[in-house]
Amino acid sequence: MLGAGSWGTTFSKILADGGADVTLWARRPELAREISLAKRNSDYLPGINLPPSIRATSSLEEAVGESAFVFVSIPSQSLRSNLAALAPLIGPETVVISLMKGVEKGTGLRMSEVLEQGLGIDRDRLAVASGPNLALEIAKEQPTAAVISSASLATAEAVAKVATNRYFRSFVNTDVIGTEFGGVLKNLIAVAIGIVDGVGYGENTKASILTRGLAEMTDFAVAYGAVPETMSGLAGLGDLIATSSSPLSRNNTAGRLLGQGYSFTDVVARMQQTAEGLASVAPILTLAAARGVDMPIVQQVSQVLAGTLNPRDIAPHLTTDSLEPQGERPIDGRKNRGGPSLRRPFQRTLDQLRNGGRGAGGH
Ligand SMILES: NC(=O)c1ccc[n+]([C@@H]2O[C@H](COP(=O)([O-])OP(=O)(O)OC[C@H]3O[C@@H](n4cnc5c(N)ncnc54)[C@H](O)[C@@H]3O)[C@@H](O)[C@H]2O)c1
Numbered sequence: 001m002l003g004a005g006s007w008g009t010t011f012s013k014i015l016a017d018g019g020a021d022v023t024l025w026a027r028r029p030e031l032a033r034e035i036s037l038a039k040r041n042s043d044y045l046p047g048i049n050l051p052p053s054i055r056a057t058s059s060l061e062e063a064v065g066e067s068a069f070v071f072v073s074i075p076s077q078s079l080r081s082n083l084a085a086l087a088p089l090i091g092p093e094t095v096v097i098s099l100m101k102g103v104e105k106g107t108g109l110r111m112s113e114v115l116e117q118g119l120g121i122d123r124d125r126l127a128v129a130s131g132p133n134l135a136l137e138i139a140k141e142q143p144t145a146a147v148i149s150s151a152s153l154a155t156a157e158a159v160a161k162v163a164t165n166r167y168f169r170s171f172v173n174t175d176v177i178g179t180e181f182g183g184v185l186k187n188l189i190a191v192a193i194g195i196v197d198g199v200g201y202g203e204n205t206k207a208s209i210l211t212r213g214l215a216e217m218t219d220f221a222v223a224y225g226a227v228p229e230t231m232s233g234l235a236g237l238g239d240l241i242a243t244s245s246s247p248l249s250r251n252n253t254a255g256r257l258l259g260q261g262y263s264f265t266d267v268v269a270r271m272q273q274t275a276e277g278l279a280s281v282a283p284i285l286t287l288a289a290a291r292g293v294d295m296p297i298v299q300q301v302s303q304v305l306a307g308t309l310n311p312r313d314i315a316p317h318l319t320t321d322s323l324e325p326q327g328e329r330p331i332d333g334r335k336n337r338g339g340p341s342l343r344r345p346f347q348r349t350l351d352q353l354r355n356g357g358r359g360a361g362g363h
């Protein structure tokens with residue numbers, strides 16, 4: 001396992017509790033020592049006892065060794081810089097699994113694409129893991145499901161077998177694009193939910209953003225070749241619910257701080273752990289523009305991050321552009337471009353609230 005942050009350490013516990021022999025690579029020797037000797041990672045998982053069998057090392061070579069599976073869990077923007085050192089250590093049969101939920105700034109590549117490029121290995125030996133997987137809950141052994149995806153079903157199944165234990169169940173699919181983008185896109189919607197939470201809007205606003213956010217996620221992912229059903233599965237809706245509703249989520253927390261009026265710089269300074277969504281907003285909007293997908297919610301998040309939109313305006317702003325009626329989903333073969341279809345339900349909800357429960361415009 002590469003990466004001894006909250007997810008790399010938790011996933012190591014999942015694997016070890018499923019019977020696997022796990023060596024964890026930590027960049028800092030003192031953290032590797034704490035994990036190996038005290039079976040603790042007090043910075044990232046306070047109060048959690050790790051399985052006695054887990055070993056940790058700060059030597060990449062020792063961590064990879066002859067492993068059949070190499071799991072990677074470091075911040076997405078750091079992945080590429082680690083691959084030159086990793087590539088010569090990967091054996092001809094080794095399967096590499098991304099646990100990461102970001103896209104690379106500058107290239108817009110998904111993490112499995114960066115791994116494929118940087119390691120020069122075949123897609124059939126790559127897999128990704130995603131789903132509603134808040135690390136601390138799983139470290140406390142709360143029952144959780146995930147999905148492992150690979151272009152090769154046999155690879156996905158082999159990984160799922162080792163990543164299953166009494167409290168963690170891995171399902172499989174072969175929609176790598178949808179599974180990976182689900183994990184990236186839900187972070188952006190979770191930031192939006194955090195913002196409206198921080199501002200103080202209630203459950204209607206959040207449910208509206210969640211639902212329309214899922215439509216936005218689906219439009220984007222399908223435009224890039226995902227299977228639509230993946231977005232209603234664990235890697236889409238499942239993870240969207242978990243990340244958007246939990247104070248354990250770093251993306252949700254970052255959004256809440258923005259909604260409370262902290263600047264982007266302040267938020268970054270206050271975050272102790274990786275909030276992937278903050279770095280993924282710009283590349284996702286670039287990718288969306290390239291395929292003609294409108295993402296009004298992600299667009300507003302980007303404006304709040306840039307300081308050009310007051311967080312208080314994020315939800316109202318989404319309701320006040322075009323009043324043309326739009327289908328909730330595409331109607332009669334017409335392509336919905338997210339934005340206008342989003343605005344109607346918001347307009348109705350917020351106008352009703354503003355008008356003391358009467359319809360929009362006082363009807
Ligand atoms: N924490 C979760 O609940 C969770 C769940 C599912 C997926 N993920 C994903 O897993 C990935 C890792 O997240 P995390 O929660 O473990 O983050 P984290 O911030 O807890 O830990 C990141 C780890 O990467 C290390 N690191 C930082 N910069 C590095 C570099 N340049 N090179 C090598 N290592 C570096 C840090 O020292 C740390 O050990 C992210 O993509 C995240 O979206 C996290």
Ligand SMILES: O=P(O)(O)OC[C@H](O)CO
Nearest residue numbers: 131132133134249250251
């Ligand atoms: O803490 P977050 O916001 O990175 O979310 C963690 C996981 O991705 C939840 O599935």
